Amino acid sequence: xxxxxxxxxxxxxxxxxSGKEKSAIYDLQKGEIVFIPNILFQIIQDLKQxxxxxxxxxxxxxxxxxxxxxxxFLIKKDLGFKTKSPESFPEIDLSYQVPAGIYNAxxxxxxxxxxxxxxxxxxxxxxxxxxELRLQINQVExxxxxxxxxxxxxxxxxxxxxxxxxxxxxxxxDWAIKVFESCQKIEQIIIINCPIxxxxxxxxxxxxxxxxxxxxLSIYKKRYIVNIxxxxxxxxxxxxxxxxxxxxxxxxxxxxxxDNHNWGSVEDNDxxxxxxxxxxxxxxxxxxxxxxxLKDSPLRYCQFFPFQLSKNEHNIWSVVNSNILQTANEDKxx
Numbered sequence: 549x550x551x552x553x554x555x556x557x558x559x560x561x562x563x564x565x566s567g568k569e570k571s572a573i574y575d576l577q578k579g580e581i582v583f584i585p586n587i588l589f590q591i592i593q594d595l596k597q598x599x600x601x602x603x604x605x606x607x608x609x610x611x612x613x614x615x616x617x618x619x620x621f622l623i624k625k626d627l628g629f630k631t632k633s634p635e636s637f638p639e640i641d642l643s644y645q646v647p648a649g650i651y652n653a654x655x656x657x658x659x660x661x662x663x664x665x666x667x668x669x670x671x672x673x674x675x676x677x678x679x680e681l682r683l684q685i686n687q688v689e690x691x692x693x694x695x696x697x698x699x700x701x702x703x704x705x706x707x708x709x710x711x712x713x714x715x716x717x718x719x720x721x722d723w724a725i726k727v728f729e730s731c732q733k734i735e736q737i738i739i740i741n742c743p744i745x746x747x748x749x750x751x752x753x754x755x756x757x758x759x760x761x762x763x764x765l766s767i768y769k770k771r772y773i774v775n776i777x778x779x780x781x782x783x784x785x786x787x788x789x790x791x792x793x794x795x796x797x798x799x800x801x802x803x804x805x806x807d808n809h810n811w812g813s814v815e816d817n818d819x820x821x822x823x824x825x826x827x828x829x830x831x832x833x834x835x836x837x838x839x840x841x842l843k844d845s846p847l848r849y850c851q852f853f854p855f856q857l858s859k860n861e862h863n864i865w866s867v868v869n870s871n872i873l874q875t876a877n878e879d880k881x882x
Contacts, residue, residue, distance in 0.1 A: 552632040553599035556619055560640040562627045563779065564592050567846030573627055574850065576640075579774040581850065582625055588618050600630070644780040649674035650823060651791035654805060658684040662799030662815050664696070670819040671793075672703040682711045682762060684797070690723055697731040708734045711762055714742040724748070724755045740765070771852040782849040786834040789857075793823055803831050806856055831857060840866045 558564065561577040564584070571589035573582045587607075594603050600619070608615040622628045631637065653676050657664050671679065679700075685693060700708065708731065718724045724737050728751060739757040748755035758765070773787075781787045794802045800810035801822050811822045822828055834857055836848035845851070856868040 553601060554630050554632055555598075555634040556595045556600050556622070556628055556630055557634055557637050558592065558622070558628040559626075560637065561776070563640070563642075564589050565846050565849060568844035570846060572846035574774060574779060575627070576774065576776045576779055581772070581774060581847070582627065583846065588622075591615075591618060592622075640776075642780050642783055644784045646791065647675065649791070649820075650676040650793055652676070652678045652680075653792070654680045654682070654794040656682045656795065656797040656805065658686070658797060659688050659692070659696075661797060662795075662813065665699070667795055667814050667819065668700060668703060670814070671705075674820060674823065675704050677704075677706045679705045679708045680711070681708065684713045685715060686713070690717070690721070690726070693723070694726055694730045697727055697734070701731040701733060705733050710734060710737045711765075712737065712739055714739050714757070719757070725750060728755055738765070768854060772847070772850050773852060774850045779849050782836055784835060785832050786836070786839075786853075786857075788852070788854045789834065790832045792832075793819070801828075803828070804856065830859075834859075834865045838865050840864060842867070 558573070559577075561575065563574045563576060565572050565574060566586065566589050569586075571584050571586050573584060574580075575582065591603060591607060594606070604612055604615045619630075623630075650671060653671050655664070655667060710727070712718065712724070712727075715723070718739055719742075724739060725748065728734055728737055736753075737755045739755075740760060740762055742757040742759055744757070745759050746757050747753065748757075778787060781790060785791075789803055792803065794805045794807075795814055796802060796805055796810070799814045801812055801814060801817065801819065802810050811817070811828055836842045836845075836853065839853075839857065842848050842853065857865050858868055859865050
């Protein structure tokens with residue numbers, strides 16, 4: 549009986565990703581990235597269907613030791629293994645599905661220019677999971693604010709982050725603590741533009757007073773997310789915009805608060821209908837593979853890209869601020 553040929557397989561949770569100058573292997577189980585030369589990426593692709601001996605002869609007929617060094621590197625990094633039964637090790641499912649109509653919402657409000665309860669009810673109907681509130685409360689009474697958060701506590705949101713403009717009563721009368729305790733879904737309250745920076749003694753890292761503005765806190769910082777959920781979402785969608793809606797202080801519906809374009813007012817339009825339109829969802833599909841300047845980076849499926857995008861007449865996406873992109877597109881972690 550003829551002996552079966554030997555194959556090489558990456559572990560299913562290790563996914564090779566090509567880049568312009570170098571490639572990478574995403575270890576989605578350990579949350580790590582291993583950079584590799586582009587030639588090794590191509591070898592890995594060819595090894596999916598062919599035995600080791602065939603690919604060794606194809607790439608290094610006169611230097612078999614060089615080919616073996618590549619394979620040994622992958623094995624020592626615990627990225628793959630040799631086997632005579634490659635069919636027994638199927639590749640991981642990289643499809644992406646989430647049940648929620650809206651995953652993330654960012655809401656600005658001073659509780660005067662539009663009905664916040666209307667927006668909250670819309671988002672609840674859409675099964676929104678994560679809510680970020682940016683609140684100006686200069687004219688808001690404590691009882692009204694607490695009542696608002698008590699109502700939210702019974703909605704579908706899984707987590708809430710609250711940014712509130714500094715007001716003396718927040719500190720002196722423990723408003724922030726009362727708000728935090730009124731709604732179990734609040735993960736964190738950040739009091740912005742405070743005269744001094746400090747953390748709550750009672751809820752350290754949950755209630756934070758900062759001297760910074762919301763604009764300063766929103767400045768782009770490199771962040772890498774290496775896991776199966778983020779990877780599969782980035783394969784098919786734009787993780788920053790996908791299933792996201794923003795409402796600005798005037799009640800205008802936007803894909804992102806920084807956008808000049810809006811989709812009308814929440815009080816004059818059915819939010820569910822707007823979000824369901826293909827025009828609104830178009831940017832959701834601006835995956836890293838479809839954005840100039842990002843599509844050639846081996847880190848395109850793990851780096852957080854909160855960039856404003858524009859589309860030209862040829863339906864090609866690009867980043868509005870190319871200077872930010874240049875900084876973000878350095879192929880290194882940390």
